[in-house]
Each structure stands twice: as C-alpha cells, then as structure tokens.
Amino acid sequence: MSRLTRRVLVGGLAAAPLARPALIRAQSTSKPVRIGLLSDMGGPYRDVGGPGNKVATELAIQDFGGSVLGRPIEVLQADDQNKPDVAAALAREWVDSGVDVLADGAASSSGLAIQQIAREKKRIYLITGPATSDLTGKQCSPYGIHFSYDTYALAHGTGGALTRAGGDTWFFITADYAFGYALERDSMAAVKAAGGKVLGNVRAPLGTADFSSYLVQAQASGAKVIGLANAGTDAQNCIKQAAEFGLTKSGVRLATLLIQISDVAALGQGVCAGLSYTDSFYWDMTDKTRAWSKRWSAGMGRVPGVLHAGSYCATLHWLKAVQAVGSTDADAVAAKMKALPVNDFYNTNVKIREDGRVMHVMYLWQVKPPSQARYANDFCNKVATIQPADAWRPLDQGGCPLVKA
Structure with missing residues (x-):
C-alpha cells in the first residue's frame, strides 16, 4: 500500500464519526460497494462540505437500506487539499483500487481534475462541492452529474x-x-x-x-x-x-x-x-427539510448547508440507479440517473439533463x-x-x- 493510500484511509476514517467500515465487512463476505469522497478537510471549504458531506452520505445509505445489490456499502473520505494534482492522484488511485463512484471535489479546480480522471476511468462522478459551470459546459463528461448549484x-x-x-x-x-x-x-x-x-x-x-x-x-x-x-x-x-x-x-x-x-x-x-x-x-424550508436537518445536526452540532443536502441527494440517486440497472457499470448507471427523476426530502421530480446538470429549483x-x-x-x-x-x-x-x- 502506498504512503498516499495509507494517509487517505487513516484520514478518511478519522474524519467520519458515523463510519464503521471494519464492522460492515465483518457482517458480509460480499465485496463492498465503495463511495469515495474527495473533500476539503482543513481548508476554506471544510465547514461548507468536509466531514459534513460524509455524514450526509451515510444518512443517504441508511435511508436506502444500508446495502445495494446484496452488498454492503463503504464510504471513504480524503483531503484533496483543494489542489488539482492531489485530487487527480487520489481519484486515480482509488479507482484503480476498486472505488465504485467518486463524489464531492471541494474546489472547482480539484473538481475539474477529478472529472478528467473519472472520464478516463469510466467512473461516475457525483459533483457537489465544485461550482464552476464548466463541469457541464465545455469540460462536461458522460459520467459527471452536477448537483446543488453552479456559477x-x-x-x-x-x-x-x-x-x-x-x-x-x-x-x-x-x-x-x-x-x-x-x-x-x-x-x-x-x-x-x-x-x-x-x-x-x-x-x-x-x-x-x-x-x-x-x-x-x-x-x-x-x-x-x-x-x-x-x-x-x-x-x-x-x-x-x-x-x-x-x-x-x-x-x-x-x-x-x-x-x-x-x-x-x-x-x-x-x-x-x-x-x-x-x-x-x-x-x-419545509417539514421534510427540518426533519432531515435535525438528523444531520445530531452528528455535527449545527445546521446543514446546500453541499450537505446535495451529498445526500447525489448518493441516494446514484444508489437508486445502481439498484435499477443491477450493476455499478458507469455507462448504464449514468443513463439510468438521467432517466430517473430526482426525488428526496428537498427535490420533487427534478430532471437531469444530458450535459449532467441537475435542474433544481x-x-x-x-x-x-x-x-x-x-x-x-x-x-x-x-x-x-x-x-x-x-x-x-x-x-x-x-x-x-x-x-x-
């Protein structure tokens, strides 16, 4: 195992109070479905994303039922330091080691680098942290789905x-x-x-x-x-x-x-x-957003923001698509994600366009x-x-x- 991988796994587990990867693996001999969050864990975007995105992702997994395709679900989180080279190296190493989907991204420069790796490696990238509209513009990808907001x-x-x-x-x-x-x-x-x-x-x-x-x-x-x-x-x-x-x-x-x-x-x-x-x-906004926010706040001690809600939304929608196609194959899942309307505690029948833009109100x-x-x-x-x-x-x-x- 490389020094980079050891740092990522240790940092990721330490940052996630709700994660219990070892326990999940002990309960099943099936290979886990792995979600990799590349986040800002100590920089200017830590509070708007960071550890809170992992809590939101785990809530989505919990609400989905805790497993998909008969397999447990494992969440990893690493600090990409808002640096494109670090983000790209982590994304490449994670995909090569079997991570099924990439998420978050923090700074836009990091997100663009992750998008490139995801395109090359044919992995879905659930974009929640980066804001640049270029992610669904000239640098769009068949595997990039952009949630929450853009510039x-x-x-x-x-x-x-x-x-x-x-x-x-x-x-x-x-x-x-x-x-x-x-x-x-x-x-x-x-x-x-x-x-x-x-x-x-x-x-x-x-x-x-x-x-x-x-x-x-x-x-x-x-x-x-x-x-x-x-x-x-x-x-x-x-x-x-x-x-x-x-x-x-x-x-x-x-x-x-x-x-x-x-x-x-x-x-x-x-x-x-x-x-x-x-x-x-x-x-x-609503009774549903208040109820979900209360659950998220129990793990974080403050109210959530759009990137936390977006992380939940993205994870839940990806899991629904994986279940629907019976596979984590990126091409099949991307097509199903765009075919299915997005429905969760703050979205109702929201469309995903062919450029990957999620059309939130x-x-x-x-x-x-x-x-x-x-x-x-x-x-x-x-x-x-x-x-x-x-x-x-x-x-x-x-x-x-x-x-x-």
Missing part, C-alpha cells in the same frame, strides 16, 4: 436581481482560481445582460486573510455593488472586513455570490443582515436581522423562487459536446 445559477440569481434593483455598477473581488474565474465570468455576463456595467476587478489568492487592499480598490472604483466571487472563509473574511471598514454604511452593497448557512453562523446574523444570495436548499434568500429571528438558526427569508428554466444556463449555450445540435 451560472448563482450569478444570474443574485447578480441579475441586484442589477435590476438599481445596483447597476459593479466591481469584483475574485478568488484567483477556476471557481472564482467562472463565477466572475458568469456574474459579469448577468450584470451586463441586466443593463449594468463592470468598473473593474481584482484577484485574491485562495486562503487570503487580509482583504483590506482589495476592498480599498473596490471602494475607489465608485461601484454601487462589490461582487464577492469567492466562498468559504475567504468570503467570510471579506464580508467581516467590509463591515469593519463601514463600506455598507457608506451606501455600497455587497453581492455575496456564494455564501452558505455556515458562513452566516460563523460571522453572526447581525454582520450578514441584509445580504442576498442564491441557493437550492435552506434547512428551514433555485431560491433567492435574504439574511434577516437578528431582531426578526424566531428561534435558533432562523437566518433567512425567501425573496423569490427561480424556476429551473430561468435558473440554469440554456442547454445549447454551454458548449458541452454531449449535447446534440
């Missing part, structure tokens, strides 16, 4: 709405890697389509702690809206420092193009009050002030419902070679 939907949901509401000049602070570029690109297009102008942009390295110089540049541009094309702790630091500088009190609006519940909880509802964002999931949310909160974690009001046809990039505009002309 196109985020940009058009938030960017378009704010521009039409009067925020017609923008400056972008952008994460300096594939995700940031894609979110900036898609947001600029949405702003211009809604009649706005982009006055400038600046790139900040992943993991930036001090955003002061970038915020000064943004303020000096005179833009009405500062678009944050970043996520995780990068977005948290940027929002917090903007509040410290008093930017929003000066009349500038912050467009948080990708924040999640964990960001609001970390920063505090008062700091985030008034921020708008687009998402397909919120823990407090999207929502525009606004963080309410603490004075309006009725109970713990009562963070958001729903501002608008965005139907799939309006939320996602038109099929003929992505450049996916799988799409027939």
